[in-house]
Amino acid sequence: MARIHVLLKKEELDAERLPGKVVIVLDVLFATTSIVTALAHGATEVIPAVDGASALAEARLRPAGSYVLAGELNAVTLDGFAAPTPLALLREDVAKKAVIFSTTNGTVALSRASEADRVYAAALVNGEAVVDHVGAALGDRTVLIACAGSADRFNLEDFYGAGYLVSLFARSGAHELSDAALAAQLLHERSDALETLARSRIGRMMFQLGLEQEVRFAAQKSCFAVVPRLEGGRLRPV
Numbered sequence: 001m002a003r004i005h006v007l008l009k010k011e012e013l014d015a016e017r018l019p020g021k022v023v024i025v026l027d028v029l030f031a032t033t034s035i036v037t038a039l040a041h042g043a044t045e046v047i048p049a050v051d052g053a054s055a056l057a058e059a060r061l062r063p064a065g066s067y068v069l070a071g072e073l074n075a076v077t078l079d080g081f082a083a084p085t086p087l088a089l090l091r092e093d094v095a096k097k098a099v100i101f102s103t104t105n106g107t108v109a110l111s112r113a114s115e116a117d118r119v120y121a122a123a124l125v126n127g128e129a130v131v132d133h134v135g136a137a138l139g140d141r142t143v144l145i146a147c148a149g150s151a152d153r154f155n156l157e158d159f160y161g162a163g164y165l166v167s168l169f170a171r172s173g174a175h176e177l178s179d180a181a182l183a184a185q186l187l188h189e190r191s192d193a194l195e196t197l198a199r200s201r202i203g204r205m206m207f208q209l210g211l212e213q214e215v216r217f218a219a220q221k222s223c224f225a226v227v228p229r230l231e232g233g234r235l236r237p238v
Contacts, residue, residue: 003142004169005178006162009149010109018116022134022141024165025113025121027148028157029202030085031106033123033218034070035099037086039237040126040224042095043068046235048107052078055102062100068092071102075205078102085214109148110230116144119230124161124193128222131168133238143169145181156200157218163188164221194219 007013013023026032035046049055052071055078059069070082070089077083082092084103101107113119122130122145134143145165147158163184169175170185177185187196197203197219206215228235 002138002140003176003178004166004181005142005144006159006166006180006184007144007146008154008159008180009147009152010105010112011149011152013109013112013144013146015112015115018113020141021116022118022138022143023113023116023120024130024134024143024145025106025109025119025148026123026145026158026161026165027103027106027109028123028161028218029155029197029200029206030214030218031101031103031148032121033125034084034086034089035101035106035121035228035235036123036126036224036226038089038094038099039228039235040226041090043097043099044236046099046101046228047233048110048230048235049100049102050108050111052081052102055081055100058100062098067098067100068094069100073104075104075209085211086217087214105148105150109146110235113146114230117141121228121230121235122161122165124164124219124221126222126224126226127161127164127168129225129227131165131172133227135169135172145184150202155202157197157203159184160188160191160193160196193221
């Protein structure tokens with residue numbers, strides 16, 4: 001029987017304890033939602049960078065026109081970068097291009113998870129696809145659903161997303177749920193997606209920044225079938 005656990009923030013990812021485990025990273029507003037959306041719309045890969053400097057270094061290795069450079073720091077789009085929200089990325093024509101991507105929390109969480117046997121990026125928009133893929137080959141492995149959080153703080157929207165994944169795992173078979181996983185499941189099953197995202201601290205900030213449509217987009221459930229897996233520092237669909 002597989003064990004499902006939820007980590008409340010990326011700082012709980014301990015590299016020494018990750019080998020042998022599966023990690024699913026969530027940053028619902030917006031990093032993993034943007035990653036899934038870009039790949040679902042034809043991006044060849046997403047390169048998660050831990051900061052803007054690393055993203056620029058990666059871009060210098062690639063021919064002009066072969067990539068989209070997107071990123072933010074503390075919710076402010078980096079100079080010379082495209083906005084990293086999902087709908088904004090789609091306006092950049094990502095089809096057949098790599099997306100070099102740097103965010104304050106989501107790409108850092110993916111980096112921190114990289115010592116796990118398998119690492120996936122998930123959001124509400126691809127929850128069913130990720131759970132179906134991971135569950136099919138899970139066996140008795142431990143799955144860590146890692147909420148990115150924000151600067152060492154708990155984020156409600158990520159915890160809600162984790163609850164969605166836990167609910168899907170619970171429907172697909174018998175799994176051992178940690179208390180954190182159970183709490184996330186209970187939140188999800190008693191709450192509305194858009195209301196939860198909109199009332200969260202980050203959601204309120206996004207509304208104030210005029211990004212209501214981006215939040216509404218991120219609140220959709222399982223509208224994409226793409227399953228991004230991190231291998232060799234690159235996220236590509238399995």
